[in-house]
Amino acid sequence: MNKKNKYNIFIVTVIITVTMFFSCSDNFKQVQKIGVSENEPIGIAEHINLKYTDSGRVTANLLSAKMLDYSNRDFPFNEFTGGITLYVYDEENRKSTIVSDYAIVYNNTDLIDLQGNVIITTHDGNVLKTEQLYYDQKKEWLFTNVPVTFTTKQDVIKGNGFDSNQKFTNAEVLEVTGIISLDE
Template sequence: MKKRVTYYILNIVTIFIVTMFFSCNDSFKQVQKIGISENEPIGVDYNINVKYTDSGRVSANLISSKMLDYSNRDFPFHQFTDGVTLYVYDKQNKKSTVVAENAFVYANTDLIDMQDNVVITTHDNRVLKTDQLFYDQKKEWLYTNKPVSFKTDQDLINGNGFDSNADFSNAEVLEVTGIITLED
């Protein structure tokens, strides 16, 4: 009888240990997130000055006073909430300036999403105004589907959407809704 009780206890302990062993999982990422809400940034940085390079050449320079780091998310990004200035350089190192109230930089896609009162001033003084503008860092391409106002030397063009490369050599307002010819 004593052997039987020992046998049952041994089986129960074995079943308990096997159950515990198979219930374990890799929870390192969960442990890292303890105390951090997924809706909160993992960090806050101030006085940001980030330079993007391509083959040793600076292609863009992003400056902001405050950055929120959401790299703890499944689709990581950085948010600039207190205004942002983006300098975009073409292959001849001519600088165009983009100013916006907010911006999001997505690490996985190399995309910068600028929002709220976005103003671009090109190296040759053309001015684009819109509420949202995307900059694809890999393709060095600017675009939006939002309403735009684009001032050239001769015209003020209003429309919905805009496409351009970084040097604005092929800037185009999409779905033109009006053109005003400017006088000298």
């Protein structure tokens, strides 16, 4: 082999090597996604019985038949397709219950969307029924703009929306359509 052919082979080898070197990039995230469709959950949990504690005291107990984890998305969320039952305990260990057929928790906004036969029963017997209810975890605020029925010890109040803090001490039925008794 003559000197010119050796030089050409050397140049071609160098070009291929340099091209391969610069074409490589950090594709770790792409490698992680191999075999995982963006439309599929990254995890599935069944028969959930999750207890939240604060300073050794149980503050909530979440029960659900199925949860889908979509934390692999740009806007991550958890979907409870089997519905939820949530028991919330106050400082005096009094239990309130929240039930819905479906729920979705948006991780970035701390917003919970409850849908289908949403029923909240407070420890003192107040009952809220609606088809959809949102809970803002940061503001500790419940709200909806769909029809509701709010039952207290004295009244059954129907309306087209609801706003309240999480303890129901500042509850307001919007666009009231029911009959309410008033103290004079």
